[in-house]
Each structure stands twice: as C-alpha cells, then as structure tokens.
Amino acid sequence: MAGQSPRRQWWAGRQMGIAAIPPMPQRRVGGMNVRGDAIFRSVLAVFAAIILVIIGLMLVMVVTQSSEAWRKFGLGFITGTEWAPPFSKFGALPYIYGTVITSVIALMLAAPIGVGCAVFIIEFAPAWLRSPVSFMVELLAAVPSVVFGLWGIFVFAPWMRNGPDKFLVSHFSFIPLFKGPTFGLGVLSAGIILAIIIVPYITSVTREVMLLTPTNQREGMLALGATRWEVIRYVILPFARSGIVGGSILALGRALGETMAVTMIIGNRAQIKPSLFAQGATMSSVIANEFAEAATTLYTSSLIAIALLLLVVALIMNVLGRLLVWSVARSR
C-alpha cells in the first residue's frame, strides 16, 4: 500500500474491512478544497466519458443508417454473392470472402515470423542490436498504410508477378490455389502486404508478454544446464502462450479492417475464385472505393451495413485478444 495517496490508503483499508481505520479526515483549509476536488473529478470524468460516448454513438449511427439494407435483404445480405448497384442488388459475400482469405494469409505468414522476431529481440540479439531492431519494428508499424500501397503497386506487385507467382504456377499449379493467370495484383499479394503490416503488432505484443516471464524460472532452467532454446521452448513459450494467441487475434482484427494498402493491391473485383492469384475485393476496399460515389440511399445503406459487419467483427476480435493478453499479465 506504500506509495499511494492517503485517500487511497484509507479507501483500501475500508475495502478490506479494517474497522480500526477512522473515517477519512477532511483534508481542508476551509471547505473550499473539498468542493474543488469534486469539481475537478467531475470535469475529468466528463472527458473520460467522451470515449464511451464515441463508441456508443458509433454503434447507434452505424446500426440505424444501415437498417434499410438489413430490412431489404435480411441475412441474405451476408450470403448474397451478387453486388450490382445499377439493379439495387447487394450481397456482401464476395467481400467477406476477400477479407477472410487475405487476413488468413496474412496471419499465417505474420504469426510465426512475428513471434520469432520477438524471441530474437528478447533472447538472442546482442545488447547493441536489441534497441535498433525494436526501433525498426516500431517504425514498420508507423509507416502509413497508403505508403505500403504505393510500394505494393510499383515495386512489390511487379516483383511478385515475375518471381514468386511464376514459380508457384510452374511447380504447384496442380493445387487449385496456385492456378490461373497471374497479374501481380491479387489476393496473394494483398495478403503478403497485410502480413508485413501486421507483423509489428504481433512482435510488440508478444515481446511484452514474454518479458513478463518470471526471471527465476528462466534462470532456474539455465542453472539446470538448459540451452537457450530449451528455456524458450519449456519456460517462455508456455508462459506466454495465451498472450501470443491474444496478440495474434488483435493483429487479425487489424488485418480485417486494414484498408488502403489492400485497396491498392487486391485488384478490386468482386468475385470468389479458388485461385490466390485472382483479383478480389475486401469489405474495407469496397467501402473505400464506392462510398463517396454511392448514388442511392439503399447503396449507401448497404455499404454502411458492411461497415457494421467490420465493426462487429473488430470488436469481437479486440475483446477476445485483450482478455487473453490480460490473462497473462494477471497470471504473474
């Protein structure tokens, strides 16, 4: 309890039911202070409440303004495969598919590499390298999505078309995933760019969680003659497991909502094709491309309905991910 304000100590004592603690003495020179404290506290509370208001208002606005689409299509909106604004037909499945497939590619690539990089920074990197590497990873997280998109269009996509895409087609085209013409711009390229974008999140969450590993467990293991890898395998990874899963879920949430880079690279065609080289579209990319030009209220409402889906999925991912990361911090 040391290091807390007297007020908190008093409150903590009351909570524990320590009867001997007398009522909170009035800190005062004339009653003015108590009122000042109350006013100060309320003002701060109002500003804190703004955060709740934002998210509440967001849910209300997005739900009410998408109601037209939900009334017209019902759940068929989610399962419908046709997106034809001129005929007022709106089905979001191709976009949901695009979002899911790119995010899954991204997570499959980013999770192992991101965790590996975190382990490198914590356990293996020599001291002089540790700080520059984590700075670079932070920097990667700070590069704007639209710059990734620009790089994707002019550098990454052409490279993919001439290199990896060609290789995959010529050696693995017996798998339907790797069949068909390659453009460079497509689902696979978008997924890989997404992986680059979310990797820093996985690394930083994983690193933080791993740093919570009790030192005596690590050192005990080393004292018993374990190698560095054995310490990681049998102490750090088991301790951080749920945090790593939580970090990956948070990163997945980010991948689902990531907009600019994907919009610029995926090719923007609403279709469901088995090939990873095919062009596609995601929920966020269709909003980015069509929202400002949506002519009818039903069209706008349908796009807002997609935003609602994104919002709900992102909320679920974040709640789940946060709880898992918290569980590690609390288990300590």
Next chain:
Amino acid sequence: MATGVVRQYGQFTPKVMRRRRTVNVIMIGVFSVCAIVILIPLVHILMYSLIKGASSLNVHFFTKPPQPPGQPGGGVATALVGSGIILVMASLIGIPTGILAGVYMAEYGNRNAFATTVRFVADILLGVPSIVIGVFIWTLLVRPFHSFSAIAGGVALAVMMIPTISRTTEEVVRLVPGTLREASLALGIPYWKTVMRITVPAARSGIGTAVVLAFARVGGETAPLLFTALGNNFFQKDIRRPIDALPLRLFNYAIGPYDEWHRIAWASAFILVFFILILMVLIRRIARGRFKNVV
C-alpha cells in the same frame, strides 16, 4: 511438460548433448532469419521512398497547386495546407480530451467500475478499423450537413487520437512516484492542485510522447479522410467545405494513370515517411529514462 523435459534429457550422453547444442544453434539461426525477414521490406520501403521520393522533389512540389490531369508540373501545396488544417483541428479536439481522460483513469481509476469500463473501451476503440471511423463520422457530420468538410476530417482523426493519448497518458501518470503526491498533500495542497501542479508536470515528457505517438499514428491516415475531407484541387479556407490532404493526394495519384502523378505520389510518400521518421526519433529522445518501457 516437466515430465517431457525429464524424459527427453534424462540421460546426458555426449550424443544427446551434441544434439541439444545443434538444435540450439539451428533455432538461433531460425529466429535471426525471422528478424531479418521482417526488416527487409521495411528497409526496402524506406530506402525506395526516400531515394525515389527525394529525386522527385522540387520547389514546385511544395508551392504549386495540382495541375489538370496529364499536364506536367504542379505540386501538392493544397494538400500540405489541407493536411495541416485537418491535423490542427484533430489536435485541438483530441489532445486535451485524451490527456484529461488519461489523467482521470490514472488518478481515480483504482477499484472504479466506470474507469475500468472506459479503459477497456479505449483499448477496443484503438482496434476499430479506421475506415469504419470514416463511415461513422460521415453519418454524423457529412450526411446531416450535405457537404464533405475539413471539420469532419479533423473530427475523424481526433477520434483516432483520443484512445492512443489517453491510454499512454494513464500509464505514464501512474509511474509518477506516490511520495511526490503525498509530499504535496502533506503540505495541505488540495488534491486537484496536486494533480495539476505536481503529478502531471512530473509526467510531462511521457505525456508529450503520448501526443507525438498519436500524431504519428494519424498523420498518414487515409481511410478516415476518404469521405470526410474528400480532397480538393483548390485551396480551401472554409473548413465547412471539402479540403485536400497529403495522404489522399498520394492515394489518388498512385492509382492514377499518369507518370507525372506517380512521381508526385512518390514525393508525397517521401514527405510522409520522413515526417513519421522524425516523430519516431523524437519519441525515442523524449521517452528516455523513466518512461522508456511504456512507449
């Protein structure tokens, strides 16, 4: 798990020891490769946008408004001014709100259901896709007023700044030693004055980091501006009208067909990346010492 260790390493024959050492070396290699794989695209993006962008920079880039499609010359002066206006508005709304909310959570947040809820919701708000924030602000500030506007863009970015600033502010204010507060309270200074004059100033470098961090985060944001600020080919002083922004200009030029546009897009990318690089270095500098582990 423990039994696994015992079974596997029960006998320390030279052969087993050699295998363990080999595995160790291999794994060190694997993890190092992971780090290198991450850094390659980063270094490439940085170098490429710096080289390609720097070579596309000239005076016109900073001083001229955009030219009609396909014509050479022209710059992004409108976008630079617009981005400035939007960021100032976002800061005016986002910074005070974020800091005060953060101070509330740090000072009154123990065993307080309301503060716990706010903290959790702020974390969630951090994860809301930026495009959804754009849609939200559109329903709130664009549709009712029948016009895209700089205000809407600023508010959208402010909504993104608030959770970043408040969560970081909370953490750094919590790090201020309790003895400082107690010394102040023992002198008879009221709690609110202690917070404003002792606690918050003691955490100012951390709070500064929070602000710069949030600024870096929204400085390059494009998605929330797409249908709030919208973009504009001309200078716009009226904040109730659509306004241009650098990331928007970058996006539109990158997907456009003209080489001249692509050149300007790379130069814009250079400006954005350079801006963020400077902010990140700044964060490193001011966050030294006590707040090093927070940000």
